[in-house]
Amino acid sequence: MSKPSTQTVLAEKPFREVKPRHFLGWMAAFLLIFALVFILDLSYGSSKIPAGYIVRILSGAQTDMPIWRDIVLNIRLTKALTAVLVGSGLAVSGLLMQTFFRNPLADPFILGINSGASLGVALAILSVGTVGSLFMTQINTLGDLGVAAAAIFGAALVFGLVMLVARNVKSSNTLLILGLMFGYATSALVSLLIYFSLPERIQAYMIWTYGSFGGVTWSQLKVMAPVMLVGLVIGSLLGKSLNALLLGEDYARSLGLNIGRTRFFILLGASILAGAATAFCGPIGFLGVAIPHIARNLLRTSNHKLLLPAVLVLGACAALLADVLTQLPGTAFILPVNVITSLFGAPFVLWIILRRKAGSGVSI
Amino acid sequence: MKPKVLTTRDLSIGYRLGGQESRLVASGLKLSLIEGELVCLIGPNGVGKTTLLRTLAALQKPLAGQVELGNKLLAQMQEKEIARTISLVLTDPVEVGQMRVEELVGMGRFPYTNFFDSLNASDERVVRDAMRSADAENLKGRFFTELSDGERQHVMVARALAQEPKLMILDEPTAFLDLPGRVKMMLMLQKLAHQEGKAVLCSTHDLDLALQVADWIWLMDRDGSITQGSPEDLVLRGEFGKTFNRPGVEFDPGSGKFKTEVVSHQKLILRGGGIEKFWTMRALIRVGFDVLEEGESGLPLVEVVMEDGRPSWRLKQNGGVISHSSIYSLVCALSEENQNLISETAPQKARL
Structure with missing residues (x-):
């Protein structure tokens, strides 16, 4: 081929999409991994169920092992679906926060949403046998939604405060510090509660803070799933606005972006996702801050129209994988999710970031 | 007379400090920008050039008075409508992570694209033309973060052009550039004004260059007053000396340059x-x-x-x-x- 004609072809190529074929390739790979980890998560556990059975059970066919059907549908499927929703939710929430605060260290909990949830749960669990027990008995009437309800209450309280402040304060950094202060204040209150609590109650609270996908029942999932989906839809629709925000608020406004409305939806989406995830599974760390970096580095783009779907699938994959790894092989021991995400995730993220040439590693 | 793109009426600019308090930077400004003209805003550091530019670009509200865009009041226009008329190049460094030049220029189509932000053939043509006009065509395919300051500035101008504005406002576009880069940038702005009919307003400290390329100068003094005129008229009236002279430095109308006063022995x-x-x-x-x-x-x-x-x-x-x-x-x-x-x-x- 002669040189001039190559140049014409280049000039006629669509301008915007960065190698869409590569993107679709990556997405196909992510989805394949997702399917594999999903099946793996269902088949793995105290009793190992072959993948073939999993597929048959999921497709509704009868098998010769009815007990496996029970285990898969009533225990492992809820756990896997919870992991999918929470993993996607925290990853999307983290991406929203990193772009909104223009800070690669931002995570879903930066606004203090999880601090609020922790305080709610601490009040619910720790105040038993203390002055707050009256409050606890009322929470208990909500049945198995008790702890989740307390967490939602706490998260919603902080969210309300954040939105109130966000309406009057223009600077994102002020919000950042505000979230930090909420965190300090609530952890002080939680410490106070722990100080006056019974040991077994303290242990119950500590176990909640380790995070778990396994505690969610079908009836809880029926509440959690729609809430998470609302958050995910809000987040997914913000791609265009988030791209504009990458340039900074002044440029975004000069491009015609309604900053006030965008801020509201970013904060709303990120808070719903972080709040609901924490309420039902405890504070699951690491995924929210790490997955956006992994997606950006694999796809080599900051374009949110590509990052959002990638982060959605990758978040689910990571949460499912973490859940698989919580089950110690050959034993009935289950390790806390937070231990796995950080222990295995941190070296992986370091590798992802450091393998890029210097300077282009961490960005938003 | 060419049509006016922007007019101000008794404009007061400054910052609201909260409550009833505010810091006034300048008041009573009667300014206008005309299609096809390059206007340079010149003045010592700290007189409020950026405040003026931000007010005209609707990034901050005037303390009093009006800005009219065409025949509409800026304060009553929708964000999108303003974005289709005015585009900006600011001094803040842009940290966009991993974004390619053409993607960044394509962001200029933001006020025109639909909810899903996909560019159609005509959008792509606009992006391509913008990159050509801003001498950024050769940067296509590269990551923005890899570019030099000068190259980045050309990409930012291309992005502003992709917005298809009537008016471009640039805050010190030559600030981080080397001398040839400054000359190239100013000549490009002049070309955008004269050949593409844009109204171009840019603030600069390169007095020398501004005198050579500007059609009109806004000379902002420390008291916030703005003296206007063609560069040559202002030189002959001795306005630059009034604004800039200080002990040891004086404007020489003979050369159009500043010279340091050296005692001749x-x-x-x-x-x-x-x-x-x-x-x-x-x-x-x-x-x-x-x-x-x-x-x-x-x-x-x-x-x-x-x-x-x-x-x-x-x-x-x-x-x-x-x-x-x-x-x-x-x-x-x-x-x-x-x-x-x-x-x-x-x-x-x-x-x-």
Whole structure:
């Protein structure tokens, strides 16, 4: 081929999409991994169920092992679906926060949403046998939604405060510090509660803070799933606005972006996702801050129209994988999710970031 | 008369400090920007140039008065409508992570694209033309973070152009550029105004360049008042001196440049021609001589002559003639002499 004609072809190529074929390739790979980890998560556990059975059970066919059907549908499927929703939710929430605060260290909990949830749960669990027990008995009437309800209450309280402040304060950094202060204040209150609590109650609270996908029942999932989906839809629709925000608020406004409305939806989406995830599974760390970096580095783009779907699938994959790894092989021991995400995730993220040439590693 | 793109009426600019308090930067501004004209906003640091630009671009509200865009009030326009009329290049560094040049320029289509932000064929044509007009075509495919300051600035101008604005506002677009980069940038802005019919408003500290390319100057003084006119009219009226002169620095209407005031100790006669004479004169003025064309025979005389196609400097003083092969050697010899003269006239002081 002669040189001039190559140049014409280049000039006629669509301008915007960065190698869409590569993107679709990556997405196909992510989805394949997702399917594999999903099946793996269902088949793995105290009793190992072959993948073939999993597929048959999921497709509704009868098998010769009815007990496996029970285990898969009533225990492992809820756990896997919870992991999918929470993993996607925290990853999307983290991406929203990193772009909104223009800070690669931002995570879903930066606004203090999880601090609020922790305080709610601490009040619910720790105040038993203390002055707050009256409050606890009322929470208990909500049945198995008790702890989740307390967490939602706490998260919603902080969210309300954040939105109130966000309406009057223009600077994102002020919000950042505000979230930090909420965190300090609530952890002080939680410490106070722990100080006056019974040991077994303290242990119950500590176990909640380790995070778990396994505690969610079908009836809880029926509440959690729609809430998470609302958050995910809000987040997914913000791609265009988030791209504009990458340039900074002044440029975004000069491009015609309604900053006030965008801020509201970013904060709303990120808070719903972080709040609901924490309420039902405890504070699951690491995924929210790490997955956006992994997606950006694999796809080599900051374009949110590509990052959002990638982060959605990758978040689910990571949460499912973490859940698989919580089950110690050959034993009935289950390790806390937070231990796995950080222990295995941190070296992986370091590798992802450091393998890029210097300077282009961490960005938003 | 070409149509006015932007007009202000008794505009007061500044910052609201909360409550009833505010800090007034300038007031009573009556300004207008005209299609196809390059306007340079010039003024000392801290007079409020950026505040003015931000107010005109609707990034901050005026304290009083109105900005009219076409025949509409800026304050009553939708964000999108403003974005289709005004585009910006700001001084804040843009940290976009992993974004390619054409993606960044494509963001200029934001106010035109639909909810899903996909560019159609005509959007892509606009993006391509913008990159061509802003001399950023050769940067296509590269990551924005990999570019030099000068290249980035061209990409930001291309992005602003992709917004298809009637008015482009640029805050110190030449600030981080080297000298050729500055000249290239200003000439490009002039071209955008004259050939593509944009109204272009840019603030700059490159007075020299602004005088050469601007159609109109807004000269902002420390009290917030703005003096306007064509660059040449302002020079002849002595306005630049009024705004910028301070002890030790003064605007020279003869050259359109600032010169540092150096106390002349000695008179000296310079003869010769061509570009060599011009640069010799600059060197002599730099080291403090009062350079004359003709004068009494007692004064030192420098003659620039050409020997075998190379310049040579003959210094006649105290009855002797010494040839110097470079301006530096001539200047060294002269300033040594000068130093001697000073110490002779003030011997006690020198010894102390």
